[in-house]
Amino acid sequence: MVTETILLVDDDKLILQMCKDALEEAGYRTMCLQEGRSLAAAVASTRPSLILLDIMMPGTDGLTLCRQLRSGPDAFRGPIVIFSAKHYETDKRIAREVGANAFLEKPFSSDRLLGTVRDLLARKISIRFWGVRGSIPTASRDAVGYGGNTPCVEVRVSGVEDLFIWDGGTGLRELGRTLRTSGTPVHGFLCFTHFHWDHIQGLPFFEPAYATGNAFTLVGPAQPTAGLIQIVGGQMASVYFPVGLEQFGAHLAFQEIDEGTVMLGGVQFDTLSSLHPGRSLIYRLSHEGKRVIYSTDNELPAGWKAAGGAAAHEVERFIRFFEGADLLIHDSQYTPEELERKRGWGHSAWTDALDLAIAARVKHLILFHHDPDHSDSFLDDIGSAAQRRITELGASIVCEMAREGDLYTI
Numbered sequence: 586m587v588t589e590t591i592l593l594v595d596d597d598k599l600i601l602q603m604c605k606d607a608l609e610e611a612g613y614r615t616m617c618l619q620e621g622r623s624l625a626a627a628v629a630s631t632r633p634s635l636i637l638l639d640i641m642m643p644g645t646d647g648l649t650l651c652r653q654l655r656s657g658p659d660a661f662r663g664p665i666v667i668f669s670a671k672h673y674e675t676d677k678r679i680a681r682e683v684g685a686n687a688f689l690e691k692p693f694s695s696d697r698l699l700g701t702v703r704d705l706l707a708r709k710i711s712i713r714f715w716g717v718r719g720s721i722p723t724a725s726r727d728a729v730g731y732g733g734n735t736p737c738v739e740v741r742v743s744g745v746e747d748l749f750i751w752d753g754g755t756g757l758r759e760l761g762r763t764l765r766t767s768g769t770p771v772h773g774f775l776c777f778t779h780f781h782w783d784h785i786q787g788l789p790f791f792e793p794a795y796a797t798g799n800a801f802t803l804v805g806p807a808q809p810t811a812g813l814i815q816i817v818g819g820q821m822a823s824v825y826f827p828v829g830l831e832q833f834g835a836h837l838a839f840q841e842i843d844e845g846t847v848m849l850g851g852v853q854f855d856t857l858s859s860l861h862p863g864r865s866l867i868y869r870l871s872h873e874g875k876r877v878i879y880s881t882d883n884e885l886p887a888g889w890k891a892a893g894g895a896a897a898h899e900v901e902r903f904i905r906f907f908e909g910a911d912l913l914i915h916d917s918q919y920t921p922e923e924l925e926r927k928r929g930w931g932h933s934a935w936t937d938a939l940d941l942a943i944a945a946r947v948k949h950l951i952l953f954h955h956d957p958d959h960s961d962s963f964l965d966d967i968g969s970a971a972q973r974r975i976t977e978l979g980a981s982i983v984c985e986m987a988r989e990g991d992l993y994t995i
């Protein structure tokens with residue numbers, strides 16, 4: 586087991602020592618700072634699992650430090666706890682707004698401190714992007730910054746042994762390479778939104794599927810034409826691929842699902858149909874009060890917010906399903922202008938996805954399923970335009986472009 590590091594920042598030496606002793610006795614590693622100037626460097630060097638910040642310090646304060654930690658491309662994504670000797674409700678509210686996960690009022694006992702720390706560290710859901718490109722793998726030199734692999738997202742839930750994977754695009758191959766080195770049997774659920782090529786093509790190259798001792802349940806929406814085994818195995822028929830599905834060494838199970846709720850590995854997943862040609866699902870994972878949603882290949886009505894009427898009505902079920910999500914991964918393949926020429930292809934304009942996430946009070950939106958024709962600089966521009974739109978709307982949502990390899994922990 587890897588020892589978790591806790592980073593403490595307080596100008597009060599006595600408090601620092603008390604926290605340090607309690608945390609180290611409980612088995613955590615600690616690093617203490619008496620001021621915030623070297624915080625960014627300390628975070629980069631120690632990669633802490635959790636940060637504790639005092640609200641009042643000479644020259645700076647915990648709220649400002651928290652806001653800084655949560656901003657920029659290298660934002661800290663683990664839990665942050667603010668503590669304060671003053672019991673102001675406004676401070677608590679601001680602490681939440683700047684990204685703190687908990688607020689401890691001084692004086693607090695070491696039991697209270699440990700309870701908060703354990704609670705936060707046990708509730709982690711981590712999400713890693715292995716493929717963020719839509720439609721077809723993209724190897725263009727000017728697009729590899731965001732990544733060229735097609736959809737695959739790895740989800741780990743603390744305390745749950747099973748691995749969860751959303752979609753088996755070509756990113757699945759990369760994920761499989763990392764599992765090769767683990768040495769222990771891999772058990773997990775491979776959950777497909779639907780079976781278009783860009784969501785299944787990584788499966789024949791998923792190394793852990795060939796190893797005996799591993800076990801995977803392939804989950805996906807029931808299709809009217811064939812069962813999951815025929816659909817997934819069909820791409821490995823001899824005319825397309827030299828190795829058949831029957832040559833997988835891992836134990837495979839198949840589970841067809843529909844709109845509703847399903848428990849996988851003890852974790853609750855709710856599903857909703859997306860607006861996409863054929864049968865396609867959106868997944869919502871709920872764990873310990875946190876919700877992560879994977880909604881790719883979903884065509885929201887163009888300009889639904891401004892259009893109102895039937896378009897806005899059609900979006901209502903998504904607003905209800907996404908309400909208050911901690912993280913929403915959403916299709917944003919097109920600009921509004923591009924969508925005009927590609928209506929009915931099953932993908933959204935990023936503006937419509939952002940408006941929806943704001944309307945549903947989502948905390949963090951990741952724009953996903955990038956168009957193969959969009960270069961890195963084009964995607965940078967969409968990211969900047971999204972920030973401007975958020976500012977114009979006075980919204981507080983965090984919005985980022987999906988990038989291959991990025992890890993989020995909530």
Ligand SMILES: [Zn+2]
Pocket residue numbers: 719720781783784882954
């Ligand atoms: Zn797709």
Ligand SMILES: [Zn+2]
Pocket residue numbers: 779781861882931
């Ligand atoms: Zn599709």
